[in-house]
Amino acid sequence: MGVMATKERSSGAGDPARTLELLWRDGAAVPGGRRGPRPGLSVDAVVDAAIGLADEGGLDALTMRAVAQRLGVTPMTLYTYVPGKAELLDLMLDTVFLRMPRTSFAADEPWRARVTAVADGNRALYLRHPWLAELRVHRPPLGPGVMRKYEHELGAFEGLGLDDVAMDSALTYVLGFVQSAARAELDARAVDRESAMSDGEWWAAHEPLLARVFDGERFPLAARVGEASAVAYQGMYSPDHAYAFGLGRVLDGLGALIRSE
The missing domain is CATH 1.10.357.10 (Tetracycline Repressor, domain 2)
Structure with missing residues (x-):
């Protein structure tokens, strides 16, 4: 398995500062690019869509394009919320940990x-x-x-x-x-x-x-x-x-x- 494939199945492979900013966002939409956020879309919505895709088809089914399609937006729009797949994986992991029954x-x-x-x-x-x-x-x-x-x-x-x-x-x-x-x-x-x-x-x-x-x-x-x-x-x-x-x-x-x- 190549370096890129390994990174796409590993936590902690994204930009540390950006990831921490997103992890501790307290549910708010945190756009990451110059374009404004799409009404009704948020980091939480992106993460939920990604979790749904992974639940259904595993990590092989999880691509930024597939998440964008599920949300009805272009991949470029998605990148205004999450910098890339590495950061998205960290958000997904933290989210399922946060929601698990205790x-x-x-x-x-x-x-x-x-x-x-x-x-x-x-x-x-x-x-x-x-x-x-x-x-x-x-x-x-x-x-x-x-x-x-x-x-x-x-x-x-x-x-x-x-x-x-x-x-x-x-x-x-x-x-x-x-x-x-x-x-x-x-x-x-x-x-x-x-x-x-x-x-x-x-x-x-x-x-x-x-x-x-x-x-x-x-x-x-x-x-x-x-x-x-x-x-x-x-x-x-x-x-x-x-x-x-x-x-x-x-x-x-x-x-x-x-x-x-």
Whole structure:
């Protein structure tokens, strides 16, 4: 993938000063060129149109021309609101973070329940906006959505005896697991969609062939465990099981850290 293609799937690739100005605009239209703003159009409208396109077709469907067409304006008009696609991606990311539902944490709520709520909220966000899994977010835009999300999610680890660095690392650990699990789930959905077959249907169609070529005596563990798993998952893979099992082990690991502090 070339440099330009990489930039088009990365956060923090635009003009930093312009991006920050747009991120903290408080909902106002912020034209960026010499032409005046089109009545009824705003930065928020541009971002909403872009999110809609990405939700429907992924980042490949997101171009400045496509956004302009959805809004019924020319691409040149669009550039009076957003300098380019790099800045638009940052605005989209910050917007979905700002709008995501957040579960309030009760003071006496067990920490595992609080962290689970953070994980579940992020998993739901990825499944609602699959393009997020395509986006590289090594340098997140420091807008109100990113900051509010970070502030809220750190609250799941407050009062556990962790120092500030450990709190940040623990949150990063949880979010990294969720992102990985969400990518795997989205990949599985894409395979189902593209093949027009569920895992169960695929397995049923290929089981007779596998039975002819697979030697269970040569691979006894694979035969035993694979069969048990296929029955449990009703196919080769269960996103829900993989997420629940993995999150449980993440929480167990954090539990060991918390007890050691």
